[in-house]
Every structure is written in structure tokens, then in C-alpha cells.
Amino acid sequence: MKKVFERTKGLSDAHFTFCPGCTHGTIMRLIAEVMEELNIIEDTIGVSPVGCAGFCQDFFTCDFVGAAHGRAQAVATGIKRSLPDKMVFTYQGDGDIAAIGTQHAIHSAARGERITSIMVNNAIYGMTGGQMAPTTLEGMKTTTSPFGRDPVSAGMPMDFPKIIANIPGAVYVASVSVDSPKNINKAKKAIKKAFQVQQAGLGFALVSILSTCPTNWGMSPVDSLDWLRENMLPIYELGVLKEIEEVKNL
Amino acid sequence: MEKVLLKGNEIIGEAAIRSGCKLFFGYPITPSTEVIEYLSANLPSQGGTVLQAEDEIGAINMCYGAACTGNRVLTASSSPGISLKQEGISYAAAVELPMVLVNVNRCGPGLGGLGPAQSDYFQSTKGGGHGDYRLIVLAPSKAQELYDYTMEAFDLADRYRNPVMVHTDGFLGQTMEPVVLKDRPEAPEVDQSWVVNGCKGREKRILASYSLTNEVGEENNLHWEKKYKEIEEKEQRWESFHTEDAEYLLVSFGTTGRICKSTVLNARKKGIKLGLIRPITLWPFPVKGIRPLVDQLKGIVTVELNTGQMIEDVKLAAECKVPIHLYRRQGGMLPTEDEILAYLEDIFQPDGSGEVHE
Ligand SMILES: Cc1ncc(C[n+]2csc(CCOP(=O)(O)OP(=O)(O)O)c2C)c(N)n1
Ligand code: SF4
Ligand SMILES: [Mg+2]
Numbered sequence: 001m002k003k004v005f006e007r008t009k010g011l012s013d014a015h016f017t018f019c020p021g022c023t024h025g026t027i028m029r030l031i032a033e034v035m036e037e038l039n040i041i042e043d044t045i046g047v048s049p050v051g052c053a054g055f056c057q058d059f060f061t062c063d064f065v066g067a068a069h070g071r072a073q074a075v076a077t078g079i080k081r082s083l084p085d086k087m088v089f090t091y092q093g094d095g096d097i098a099a100i101g102t103q104h105a106i107h108s109a110a111r112g113e114r115i116t117s118i119m120v121n122n123a124i125y126g127m128t129g130g131q132m133a134p135t136t137l138e139g140m141k142t143t144t145s146p147f148g149r150d151p152v153s154a155g156m157p158m159d160f161p162k163i164i165a166n167i168p169g170a171v172y173v174a175s176v177s178v179d180s181p182k183n184i185n186k187a188k189k190a191i192k193k194a195f196q197v198q199q200a201g202l203g204f205a206l207v208s209i210l211s212t213c214p215t216n217w218g219m220s221p222v223d224s225l226d227w228l229r230e231n232m233l234p235i236y237e238l239g240v241l242k243e244i245e246e247v248k249n250l
Numbered sequence: 251m252e253k254v255l256l257k258g259n260e261i262i263g264e265a266a267i268r269s270g271c272k273l274f275f276g277y278p279i280t281p282s283t284e285v286i287e288y289l290s291a292n293l294p295s296q297g298g299t300v301l302q303a304e305d306e307i308g309a310i311n312m313c314y315g316a317a318c319t320g321n322r323v324l325t326a327s328s329s330p331g332i333s334l335k336q337e338g339i340s341y342a343a344a345v346e347l348p349m350v351l352v353n354v355n356r357c358g359p360g361l362g363g364l365g366p367a368q369s370d371y372f373q374s375t376k377g378g379g380h381g382d383y384r385l386i387v388l389a390p391s392k393a394q395e396l397y398d399y400t401m402e403a404f405d406l407a408d409r410y411r412n413p414v415m416v417h418t419d420g421f422l423g424q425t426m427e428p429v430v431l432k433d434r435p436e437a438p439e440v441d442q443s444w445v446v447n448g449c450k451g452r453e454k455r456i457l458a459s460y461s462l463t464n465e466v467g468e469e470n471n472l473h474w475e476k477k478y479k480e481i482e483e484k485e486q487r488w489e490s491f492h493t494e495d496a497e498y499l500l501v502s503f504g505t506t507g508r509i510c511k512s513t514v515l516n517a518r519k520k521g522i523k524l525g526l527i528r529p530i531t532l533w534p535f536p537v538k539g540i541r542p543l544v545d546q547l548k549g550i551v552t553v554e555l556n557t558g559q560m561i562e563d564v565k566l567a568a569e570c571k572v573p574i575h576l577y578r579r580q581g582g583m584l585p586t587e588d589e590i591l592a593y594l595e596d597i598f599q600p601d602g603s604g605e606v607h608e
Contacts, residue, residue: 063454064455068338074312075318077301078317080315082316082319082323104304
């Protein structure tokens with residue numbers, strides 16, 4: 001029989017351990033496909049965070065380093081400065097990159113660090129059981145905002161990629177989603193671009209990806225996708241937020 | 251061999267360059283700043299990289315990343331900065347990454363002062379970060395030792411795949427002294443079959459410290475414990491000074507260890523049989539240097555720049571068989587050789603019946 005589809009070489013045959021319907025798996029597959037298409041699996045070192053995102057180190061087929069919570073971009077900086085010819089990327093949750101790791105995110109962008117960062121925004125702390133994240137929506141119930149996020153005491157949700165896009169060293173910043181086939185295709189294009197930016201040595205690249213957490217949102221996988229579309233898309237504007245000329249020409 | 255006059259902190263930088271250190275990540279803080287300044291001026295031309303990080307947390311995690319690739323890496327800071335690095339040091343110990351950390355101690359707690367202190371002894375030797383790990387800690391007492399021990403630190407880090415700390419203070423860091431820039435024999439070949447550098451032609455590797463299975467967790471702890479035991483067995487280092495016939499003993503490291511040598515000589519002039527053990531490794535603590543002396547000793551004084559930290563290790567080493575007292579100065583103050591001797595005389599009333607050395 002003719003083989004018409006097979007697993008990308010960027011992913012191992014280990015079974016995903018994510019909850020049913022969690023889109024972490026979708027995002028990892030896109031990254032793996034991009035690594036295969038660019039033929040960089042053997043030249044890439046990934047940096048995993050702490051969070052559900054952290055399990056990625058077991059699934060990708062490239063080398064991996066596990067960082068402390070929030071430190072992935074500092075670790076990636078160390079790797080890249082030591083091995084400038086290798087490809088280095090971080091895969092981080094919204095809490096990891098936009099709360100505890102904020103200083104590293106801002107300053108790896110400011111330095112124009114030649115790394116690629118993927119931020120998975122599920123508006124919650126998934127791994128620790130659904131606490132409030134900087135990205136948690138106004139009024140959204142989490143275990144640490146049981147009556148809904150109150151902007152008076154907890155502030156408004158932070159649109160992190162927009163903040164990064166303001167930094168000169170960030171040369172490519174995109175905000176995408178994996179809620180539909182159309183958006184998944186766009187997400188893959190953005191991820192690919194973010195790796196190509198690094199190959200070309202142009203500067204720091206970030207792709208923020210809206211993702212679901214059915215378990216901690218307390219919804220079915222299908223309802224989660226609807227909820228993401230109805231509630232997250234209006235707040236987190238999708239699209240290429242920043243792209244310098246050299247990146248456009250890639 | 252080249253002889254140069256440099257500030258202590260610059261000597262550390264020069265030793266790192268001559269040890270083949272390829273990367274430095276740091277954040278300025280007095281009294282350690284000359285290390286990053288010296289390397290910023292001198293490492294890039296040798297093909298190395300210096301990066302001023304956003305903070306010490308960033309710096310230590312950059313060291314962590316660079317160490318994962320198998321290149322030699324250094325960071326230097328002073329007490330408050332070393333506090334910020336503790337999380338990263340714990341992770342580096344867990345992943346067993348060779349790296350060299352320099353703590354040019356200042357006094358504390360809090361922001362503290364810039365004068366010489368040994369107030370971070372507990373933090374350095376008892377695992378300042380979380381979890382049950384050990385750093386190898388070397389304590390130089392003069393400029394030449396800043397040079398020699400920094401070089402040694404890189405080799406020890408590679409040999410044991412463990413972070414190594416050079417524990418010094420602002421007095422040593424800021425003082426200019428002549429140093430012989432000894433060449434170092436080629437570093438021994440070390441096993442690099444664990445490094446992460448792209449998986450071309452081999453299985454992928456993961457360097458991480460997460461274990462959710464208790465059985466695996468215990469196995470990891472036993473593995474680290476075995477390494478720490480081996481280091482304790484093989485790497486205890488100290489300098490003995492007039493200890494052969496000593497009835498009284500000073501135990502002191504670093505700057506005060508050096509001052510204590512004068513105290514010993516002054517005591518000998520008075521016929522007091524005083525000796526000194528100067529720990530070179532603070533961890534592993536040189537129990538082997540102290541225990542054999544216990545039966546001949548009438549008393550021990552530890553001389554420290556803190557409220558009494560090392561004294562706990564000295565008591566364990568001496569198994570509390572000898573009276574042990576503390577003489578300390580704090581807040582950046584240094585003791586004179588005479589006040590140390592006066593304290594010892596006051597406490598132990600030595601009879602001065604020994605041979606008088608003029
Ligand atoms: C220093 C530190 N603080 C807190 C934690 C606990 N912790 C683990 S993961 C996490 C949040 C993860 O959330 P996010 O980054 O959004 O990832 P997700 O699980 O949602 O993918 C927290 C708070 C930790 N491991 N380390
Ligand atoms: S807890 Fe949420 S983010 Fe984590 S695997 Fe489950 S669904 Fe995904
Ligand atoms: Mg999250």
C-alpha cells in the first residue's frame with residue numbers, strides 16, 4: 001500500500017501525555033514539521049520550560065535542555081552564545097514567559113538574541129491546576145480568581161507579544177491561534193518564519209499562539225475551541241505584529 | 251614565567267582566560283565588578299564571549315545553557331548577586347554542569363557593606379539554593395592563589411561535572427599584588443558524551459532535572475550522593491602551618507587565614523605552641539587536616555568574618571574533644587594578628603613553655 005501520510009521526523013513515537021483536546025500537541029506538531037521541512041532537526045537545541053509545555057522535551061527528536069520556570073530564554077541565550085551556528089528555540093507557557101520570566105523575554109528581545117521563542121497562551125497556569133496567569137481574561141474564573149479576574153486588584157490581561165513587538169531587537173513577532181484548520185496553517189507559516197529569521201541571523205523572533213486548556217477551563221475539547229474563539233480572539237489580536245524589511249524579504 | 255601586578259579580581263579574569271574559559275555571563279556588583287570589566291576588555295580578543303545580563307538570575311541561567319554545550323563558562327558576583335543565582339546553581343548542580351562561580355563576599359545581611367566578610371560561608375558550603383546538593387568551594391588567601399585556584403576550579407568542575415565556587419572577599423579582590431602567570435598543563439581530557447550540541451549522528455539528548463517518579467528521584471539522589479562522597483574522600487585540601495607540635499590551633503580561611511599566619515609567628519616568639527589550619531576547600535571541609543591533631547591540642551580558635559559559621563564544621567571535625575572558641579570581626583572589619591593572639595591568651599592562658607623563636 002502506498003504511504004500517504006506519516007509522522008513528522010521532528011516528533012518521536014512517544015505518546016503525548018496532554019489532556020484530551022489540549023492544543024499543546026497541535027502546536028508541537030507544527031514546530032516539528034517546520035524543523036523537518038527546514039532540515040534542521042539535528043542542528044537544533046530546544047529549551048523546555050516548567051509547565052505543561054515542559055513535557056515537549058520528551059516528544060521532539062532534537063536535543064533538549066530543561067530550564068527552571070521562566071528561565072528558558074536566558075538558558076537559550078547561553079546555548080546560542082556558546083554555539084552560534086546551531087538553531088535554538090524555547091517553547092514556553094504564558095505564565096513562564098510573561099510572568100516569572102518577563103525580564104528574560106524583554107531582554108533577549110532587546111539584545112536581538114538570535115533565538116526563536118514560542119509562547120503558548122492558554123490564559124491559565126495549566127500544570128499547577130488552573131491558577132490565574134497574566135493572560136487570564138477579565139472576569140475569568142480560575143482557582144486563584146474564584147470570583148473572576150477583577151481588574152481592580154489583578155489588573156487587565158497582558159497582550160505580551162504586543163509588548164515585545166515594541167522592542168527594537170525583536171524583528172519578527174506574530175500572534176496566531178490553532179483553533180481552526182485555517183488558523184493552524186497560518187500558525188505554521190509564522191513558526192516557519194520565526195525559525196528562518198534565526199537561520200538568517202536577523203534577530204529575535206517570537207510567535208505567540210492561542211491554545212486551549214480544556215481541563216482547567218472545565219470544558220469539553222470542542223467547547224474549549226468555541227470559548228477560545230469567542231473570548232480570546234477579541235482580546236488577543238491575531239496577525240503579524242512586527243516584521244522588519246529583511247524579514248519580509250525572506 | 252610572566253609576573254604581573256594586577257588587582258585580585260583581574261587576576262581571576264586572567265586565570266579564567268588562561269584556563270580556556272570561553273564564556274562569561276554576569277551583572278556588575280561591587281566588589282566583584284572588575285572581573286566582568288577585565289573580561290569585557292580581554293576575553294573577546296581571545297575568541298570568547300562576555301555578556302552583561304539583565305540580572306544575576308539571567309546570568310546564571312546563561313551559564314547553565316552554555317555549560318550544557320560543554321564549553322568552559324564563568325560567572326562572578328558578590329553576596330546579594332550570589333543570592334539571586336541560587337536557583338540556577340541548584341539546577342546546575344542537578345544537571346551536573348561544570349561551571350565556575352566566583353563570590354567576592356561582601357558583608358550582610360541585606361544590601362550590607364563592601365568590606366571583607368565571610369558571611370556567605372553557610373550559603374556556599376551548605377547548599378544556598380534548594381535541594382540537597384554540594385558545591386566544591388575553594389578559598390584563596392592571596393593573589394597567587396586567586397590565580398591558581400581559579401584554574402584549579404575549572405579542572406575540578408570538569409572532572410566531577412559539578413559547579414565549583416571560588417569564595418573570596420573584597421579585600422583580596424581589590425588589592426594589587428604581583429602574580430606569576432604560571433602556565434597550566436593542558437587540561438585533562440574530559441568525558442563530553444553528555445553535552446547537548448545538536449544530535450547529528452547520535453541519539454538525542456535531554457539535560458533536565460525533572461523527575462516525577464519517586465523511585466527515579468531517589469536513584470538520582472543516590473547518584474549525586476555517591477559523587478559528593480567521592481569528592482569528600484579525594485579533594486579535601488588545607489594548608490598546615492606550624493601544626494606538628496601545636497598545642498593550640500587557629501582555623502581560618504581566606505584573608506583571615508593569611509592574617510593568622512602572623513599570629514602564629516608572634517605566638518611562637520612568646521613560646522606559645524600555636525599552629526594554623528587554613529582550609530583551602532571549604533567544601534569538602536578538611537576534616538582530615540584537623541582530626542589527626544585533636545589528641546595533641548588543648549584548644550582551638552576559629553577566626554572568622556561572621557557570627558561563627560565555619561566553627562560548626564570545626565567542631566564536627568574535632569568531634570568536640572577540644573574546647574573550641576570563635577574570634578570574629580564583622581561588618582567589613584578585619585582583625586589584627588595581635589588581637590587574635592590576645593584573645594587566644596585570654597581564653598586559654600597558654601603557659602608559653604615552648605621554644606622561643608626569634
Ligand atoms: C520558581 C517556581 N515557581 C513556581 C513553580 C510552579 N509552577 C510550575 S508550572 C507553573 C505555571 C505554568 O503555567 P504556564 O507557563 O502558563 O504553562 P502551562 O502549564 O499553562 O502550559 C507554575 C506556577 C515552579 N515550578 N517554579
Ligand atoms: S492541564 Fe491544560 S494545558 Fe496542561 S495538558 Fe491538560 S489541557 Fe493541556
Ligand atoms: Mg499557560
